[in-house]
Amino acid sequence: xxxxxxxxxxxxxxxxxxxxxxxxxxxxxxxxxxxxxxxxxxxxxxxxxxxxxxxxxxxxxxxxxxxxxxxxxxxxxxxxxxxxxxxxxxxxxxxxxxxxxxxxxxxxxxxxxxxxxxxxxxxxxxxxxxxxxxxxxxxxxxxxxxxxxxxxxxxxxxxxxxxxxxxxxxxxxxxxxxxxxxxxxxxxxxxxxxxxxxxxxxxxxxxxxxxxxxxxxxxxxxxxxxxxxxxxxxxxxxxxxxxxxxxxxxxxxxxxxxxxxxxxxxxxxxxxxxxxxxxxxxxxxxxxxxxxxxxxxxxxxxxxxxx
Amino acid sequence: xxxxxxxxxxxxxxxxxxxxxxxxxxxxxxxxxxxxxxxxxxxxxxxxxxxxxxxxxxxxxxxxxxxxxxxxxxxxxxxxxxxxxxxxxxxxxxxxxxxxxxxxxxxxxxxxxxxxxxxxxxxxxxxxxxxxxxxxxxxxxxxxxxxxxxxxxxxxxxxxxxxxxxxxxxxxxxxxxxxxxxxxxxxxxxxxxxxxxxxxxxxxxxxxxxxxxxxxxxxxxxxxxxxxxxxxxxxxxxxxxxxxxxxxxxxxxxxxxxxxxxxxxxxxxxxxxxxxxxxxxxxxxxxxxxxxxxxxxxxxxxxxxx
Numbered sequence: 001x002x003x004x005x006x007x008x009x010x011x012x013x014x015x016x017x018x019x020x021x022x023x024x025x026x027x028x029x030x031x032x033x034x035x036x037x038x039x040x041x042x043x044x045x046x047x048x049x050x051x052x053x054x055x056x057x058x059x060x061x062x063x064x065x066x067x068x069x070x071x072x073x074x075x076x077x078x079x080x081x082x083x084x085x086x087x088x089x090x091x092x093x094x095x096x097x098x099x100x101x102x103x104x105x106x107x108x109x110x111x112x113x114x115x116x117x118x119x120x121x122x123x124x125x126x127x128x129x130x131x132x133x134x135x136x137x138x139x140x141x142x143x144x145x146x147x148x149x150x151x152x153x154x155x156x157x158x159x160x161x162x163x164x165x166x167x168x169x170x171x172x173x174x175x176x177x178x179x180x181x182x183x184x185x186x187x188x189x190x191x192x193x194x195x196x197x198x199x200x201x202x203x204x205x206x207x208x209x210x211x212x213x214x215x216x217x218x219x220x221x222x223x224x225x226x227x228x229x230x231x232x233x234x235x236x237x238x239x240x241x242x243x244x245x246x247x248x249x250x251x252x253x254x255x256x257x258x259x260x261x262x263x264x265x266x267x268x269x270x271x272x273x274x275x276x277x278x279x280x281x282x283x284x285x286x287x288x289x290x291x292x293x294x295x296x297x298x299x300x301x302x303x304x305x306x307x
Numbered sequence: 308x309x310x311x312x313x314x315x316x317x318x319x320x321x322x323x324x325x326x327x328x329x330x331x332x333x334x335x336x337x338x339x340x341x342x343x344x345x346x347x348x349x350x351x352x353x354x355x356x357x358x359x360x361x362x363x364x365x366x367x368x369x370x371x372x373x374x375x376x377x378x379x380x381x382x383x384x385x386x387x388x389x390x391x392x393x394x395x396x397x398x399x400x401x402x403x404x405x406x407x408x409x410x411x412x413x414x415x416x417x418x419x420x421x422x423x424x425x426x427x428x429x430x431x432x433x434x435x436x437x438x439x440x441x442x443x444x445x446x447x448x449x450x451x452x453x454x455x456x457x458x459x460x461x462x463x464x465x466x467x468x469x470x471x472x473x474x475x476x477x478x479x480x481x482x483x484x485x486x487x488x489x490x491x492x493x494x495x496x497x498x499x500x501x502x503x504x505x506x507x508x509x510x511x512x513x514x515x516x517x518x519x520x521x522x523x524x525x526x527x528x529x530x531x532x533x534x535x536x537x538x539x540x541x542x543x544x545x546x547x548x549x550x551x552x553x554x555x556x557x558x559x560x561x562x563x564x565x566x567x568x569x570x571x572x573x574x575x576x577x578x579x580x581x582x583x584x585x586x587x588x589x590x591x592x593x594x595x596x597x598x599x600x601x602x603x604x605x606x607x608x609x610x611x612x613x
Contacts, residue, residue: 041405045426048402052430052493055444058455074450074458120330123323135327142338146550146595148568149588150341152355152575153348157341176337179330208322237437239553244576256439260557263443272453275443282440290435294428297435302498 056283063276070272085277093271095278097251098258105167105254106235109174113231114224117179121186122212126198136187142180151244158245165248173245174235182227185303189223190216229293230300236286255282348585355581367586377587380570381594383480384549387487387566388598391548392541395488399495400537402430404525406496407503427500430493438490442557445486449473449558479564483554491547495540502536503529542602546595567591 062070063085064078090096124136154173155164163169193216201211217224239256246252253261259278266275290297349367353360371377406423420426433441448455457469473482506529514524530537552568565573567587575584 041420045402045405045420048398048492049426049429051489052433055448055489056432058448059444071453074453074455075462116330116333119326123326127319127323129320129323135331138339139330139334142334144595144599145342146546146568146588146591148550148552148571149345149585149592150338151571152581152585152588153341153344154337155575156355156581157337157344172333173337176333179334179338183330208319209326212326233435237435237439239437239439243553243556244572256437256553259443260439263446263557272447275447279440279443283436286435286437287432290432291428294431298427298431298497299501301434301494302501 059276059279059283063273063280065273065276067271067273070276082273085271085273086281088271088274089277089281093262093274093278094251094258095255095281098253098255099281101167101252101258102236102255105170105174106232108167108171109178109235110228110231112171112175113178113182113235114228116175117182117186117227118217118220118224119212120179121183122190122216124183125187125190126195126216136183139180139183142177143184147177147240151240155244165246165252167252170242170246170254173241174238177241178231178234182231185227185230186220186223189220189227193219226296226300226303229289229296232289233286233297233301345585345588348582349589351582353582354579355575355584356579360582363582367583370583371586371590376565377570377590380565380567380587381590383564384551384567384591384594386480387484387548387551388545388594391484391487391491392544394484395491395544396495396537396540398488398492399499399540400530400533402426402492402496403499403503404529406500408521408524408529423500427493427497430496432493433490434494436490438553439557441486441490442554445482445489445554446474446558449482474559475563479559483551483558483564483566486554486558487548487551491544495544498536498540499533502533506532538602542599545598545602549591549595549598567594 058075061078064081064083065076065085066079066082069076069079120139124132124139158164158169158173161169163172197215197219198211201215202208206214237256238254239260242254242257246254246257250258250261259275259282262270262275262278266272348360350362350364351360352363352366406420406426447453451457451471451473454473456473460466460468470476470478473479510528510532511524514528519527549566550568551566552572555564555566555569556572559569568591571584571587571591574580574587
């Protein structure tokens with residue numbers, strides 16, 4: 001697919017920036033319609049603000065309510081603050097364990113993705129050699145195929161390597177499926193870096209790998225951070241791959257998988273307070289990362305659409 | 308010796324090989340080879356449990372052609388593919404335009420609404436959550452006895468609208484559709500806002516001087532100038548909708564509705580029909596390809612540079 005980038009750079013997409021989204025008025029007639037339109041647009045915007053936030057708020061509020069209240073009255077305020085929901089979720093509903101699994105896998109897969117992705121992207125961006133275009137295409141082409149096509153054979157590939165239902169197996173698969181976009185993103189990033197620095201380093205006698213690790217990597221930091229956050233969210237939220245490749249021991253589930261299983265298993269008699277507390281706990285790290293880096297997250301993820 | 312050209316060339320190739328070998332190995336083993344194998348396995352009667360299988364040619368494809376459950380799943384998938392982008396992108400464009408041009412007149416210009424940044428932060432939030440977690444949240448909302456949806460309907464007096472079983476009935480596909488749109492609208496608001504902010508203000512100024520109102524401005528200027536982004540977004544959203552596996556797998560009870568990925572999943576990992584499952588995977592792949600090709604062709608317009 002030869003998709004072009006959007007005409008605007010997503011990272012600068014802030015309509016409140018000077019001149020950005022301003023449509024100049026055509027004089028007096030407009031100030032009247034402007035006021036009406038302002039109320040009109042604001043009410044729709046606020047309506048969707050409520051719609052977008054409500055399910056999330058519902059979860060957070062319900063995580064503090066007692067199970068009995070949740071059954072009798074689905075929407076309502078807490079009668080007391082039932083913090084025990086959180087300790088129940090953490091220990092008896094195993095959320096702590098799932099979070100740890102996710103964290104361990106993420107530590108490996110994110111490091112691996114960034115390292116392998118940066119290495120391959122650097123070579124593909126800065127050197128010309130026979131087959132470099134074909135390799136670039138091979139990597140980037142992986143973005144077009146639906147993952148479900150590969151799912152069944154992948155299961156047996158992992159099985160043959162003895163990696164099914166293991167952490168190293170999931171880590172290496174996460175890395176493999178993150179490479180296409182990571183390499184695509186970083187190749188264009190490395191190409192924008194000045195070539196003079198690299199030449200100077202070579203003339204000073206630095207080896208290629210030394211140039212890469214000590215000069216190019218630090219220079220590429222903004223790009224590495226953007227794609228790093230993108231991969232953090234993608235891998236932390238991954239559901240399909242663990243659902244298929246990590247089904248041995250329920251205790252080994254990653255967070256989204258564990259919560260989904262928890263919901264099914266709670267059925268009609270479960271402890272919903274604990275389920276809501278678990279979902280709240282699972283949302284927190286993502287929320288914190290998102291609010292902290294929201295500019296990079298928004299630009300990184302929207303760049304992901306334009307691939 | 309070190310600065311000899313031949314030495315440097317050799318040194319460079321050694322470096323290239325060692326930097327590319329590991330990524331290529333991982334990628335080839337776990338991405339490329341499964342994709343290629345899929346086409347082969349789709350022509351076998353492999354169960355997935357044992358290592359023997361027979362080559363059966365196009366038998367699986369014939370079976371799929373006559374499989375009603377496959378067509379049910381395919382119809383649901385195509386429904387999502389067509390309707391989800393339509394709703395999501397329309398809402399995304401609407402809100403993005405409101406954010407960037409719906410503000411009160413200030414002196415010479417009509418600006419974006421106050422607090423547009425806050426709106427975008429909140430709208431975007433569902434996008435950073437795992438679809439599995441979103442599915443858990445909405446499964447609770449749709450829950451017949453203690454879900455917010457039925458409770459909400461009763462509160463506003465629409466008791467007759469409540470359903471005993473939202474996700475186990477023919478409503479399921481619409482429930483999935485709502486969640487899909489809900490989780491993606493914010494993403495497109497941000498994407499389209501970025502595209503809209505790149506349109507030069509002089510174009511708007513000229514239009515306003517000619518007496519164009521806001522809706523005319525939108526349809527004559529904003530929409531055509533963001534068309535490239537809209538089209539790309541359409542393809543992306545369509546592919547996301549085809550994938551809606553996490554939503555169906557978590558929210559919809561067993562023997563409820565299927566979409567192609569969930570049907571593939573059942574066939575392979577529950578019914579031990581790995582060969583047939585990959586055939587469904589190939590069908591999914593072809594639909595994706597067809598969809599992208601149609602969109603690229605349909606949406607082709609003269610590119611506007613500014």
